Amino acid sequence: MKKRKPQIVVLSDVHLGTRECQADSLLAYLSSIRPATLVLNGDIFDFERFDKAYFPPSHFKVLKKILGLAASGTTVYYLTGNRDQVFRKFTGTTLGNLQIRDKLLLNLDGRKTWIFHGDICDLAGTQTKWVVRLGALGYRLLFLANRGFNRVRRLTGRGPYSLARRAGQNRAAAGHRERFEKSVVDLALENRYDTVICGHIHHPKKAWRETPKGNCLYLNSGDWVESLTALEYHFKRWKLYKYQEDKLLPFFADEELKGMDMNQLISSILEITETNKDKKTTDGSGD
Template sequence: MKKRNVELVIISDVHLGTYGSHAKELNNYLSSIKPKTLVLNGDIIDAWQFRKSYFPKNHLRVIQKIIGMASKGTKVYYITGNHDEILRKFSDMNMGNFALVDKLILELDGKKAWIFHGDVFDASVQHSKWIAKLGGLGYDYLILLNRFINWVLSKLGREPYSFSKKIKASVKKAVKFISDFETTATDLAIEKKYDYVICGHIHEPKIIEKENKYGSTLYLNSGDWIENLTALEYHKKRWKLYSYSESNFTEEENLFEMEDILSNHLINSIIKQK
């Protein structure tokens, strides 16, 4: 199976361990690419909503797939987010091609990219964590209900509908928060003279040039794998916002799944030998 070569891939907000996570689709995407560097920009595993009774095979396969990519030469950076903040006590850990960090600076063709999750800008996370956790739980069930309704709509031949996107677009506070988030991130990046500032956290995929009176920078957000199913790709000096489409994978899913099984079998064999 031919894979796309990509210099850098950034994903965030996968929320493994929750009902809303599109782990199957992410597995398909990861199986279709061969990146030199993979950045996991926070909230990959959701420790806030983690349930011992809910961690299906597709979720485990995402972890196994990432381990397999690292074992085959991909440099993997795991940047901690608020939902996986428990990992921050282990930050700056390096194991072969895998590194656990809180933020990251990469040099890309002579330009500097500043990468971090973005929860540091979220007052609800920093000062009222229990409210944020309660909101996260409600969001998880909203996404679960939304997936059921979209399944019904698909059977009726109707277009899918996103509750959360509708809410974000209609609630002025949500719109203002997203705008303030982007402004804060870009103002700091311009002050620090970074060419790119790359975040996750707010589940709003975007690539946009931002400027103020002191200069400009390119703001990028990798989105999420809950509702948008997006990733950032950098290749040959160009950024691309990748959006997952089921139609591109339906014929290849079985091949991807078989590849995952073989790769996981190989990894398990190596672990047993050690």
Template sequence: MRRKRSVDLVVLSDIHLGTYGCHAKELLRYMKSIRPKQVILNGDIVDIWQFSKRYWPKSHMKVIKRLLQWTSEGVPVYYVTGNHDEMLRKFSGFELGSFQIVNKVVLDLEGKKAWFFHGDVFDVTMQHSKWLARLGAIGYDTLILINRAVNYLSAKMGRGKISMSKRIKNSVKSAVKFIGNFEQTAADIAIENGYDYVVCGHIHQPEIRQIRSEKGEVTYLNSGDWIENLTSLEYHRGKWRIYSYEQDLSLQAAPPAAEQEEPLDLRLLQQQLIHEFQLKA
């Protein structure tokens, strides 16, 4: 069995549990392969926009159980709200043991300030035409389903995978401009507020790069998603990196035994719940 990797901080975003495009099985394998000290869930974890009782596979529930397992072990888990799970914003400030629902997080990472938030606040469509954003989400999910069928046929023919949505994003000038503006806006605000790192999700574009302005510079990071890119951000021993499941060949080749679910310590979780309510009382 593959030994678990210790990671100081893991950032996951745009998982979209409850949708057909979510790669929950791959995510679960990744989650089981690491031992994080802190976890940031940077928005759009459960897709409440498209949630349906008719579609909630066991693999999606197992991802939730793994998160609960981490919290039962005392791992700090910050659930940063996004646009697809914006209903949770009314519960911002809620705490249960080591689990918190927040709209943003600021952490001290070895003397450097890191600002975490989802990023939909910079999306003009979200601000002025939410119905259009919801319609786009449905279209995006449909495109992902078509893409999976295309890749299945492509694999049968001995060809490699393609990403139709990536090709569209890279070929449409307005999409490229939006991503550039999004990153620059996040960086500018972070620089003005004296942050060393600004960490976002939302645009499904994994990235680590330095952004400079007249007022200074900041490291911009984006954790990507678990629809197309299957990526996360990992911070360990003072260094950031983008983790890519598709490049982790050893994890993909892990034997079936690695898929066995570890029992969730419900007793410990219950004790934390009782303790939390006692404190609130």
């Protein structure tokens, strides 16, 4: 099946290792594209909730697919977020086509573009730990309730409904998003960037922001828990890709991934990792 070839793809907030992660949908999306550059913009893993007892084959397949893209020539940047900040001690590390960084600066057709996760601009991060943990617990309980609620809806012939998205539409949530976006844009303009891309708040968006300091294109890649969105750069413009609306063909996971058991997946991932290490040594590339 023919794959689309966008120049750049940015995705964030996958939250591998949690039950909310929509790994099957992400795998189908990744199988439909072959980008020149893939930016993983933070919280790809969720180490704050990581449970060794829960990491199903679909999550391993996502890792295998990403590493396979790197092995086949795609430049992959892993930008660290707040949920996978354990990787920040490896910032600057390069393994073949895979690079770990905390931010990415690009010049795209004359526009200075800054890509980072966004957690440093989240005013909610100044709250005490118990408030943050309480909010995270409430979010998880909402998803569990949503799962049971949608089972009932399916039995009655109705489509899925997102309680989390509904909760996110209230005035307080909208106010928080507005403050976050303003903080991101102000910081970008202070550093003379024309475009700023982040994730973190699970709210996909593409908008021109006009301020007294100047104008800036604000982009948020959303998440693969609720929104199932990504950003694609092609033909000198950014598009907000929405999996549930934009998939025009019935893409499925690559055949080589569909039939693999857990041991085969792990062996395959290790093999790709070793190949990337060997390539780094052969190329003589440094960190």
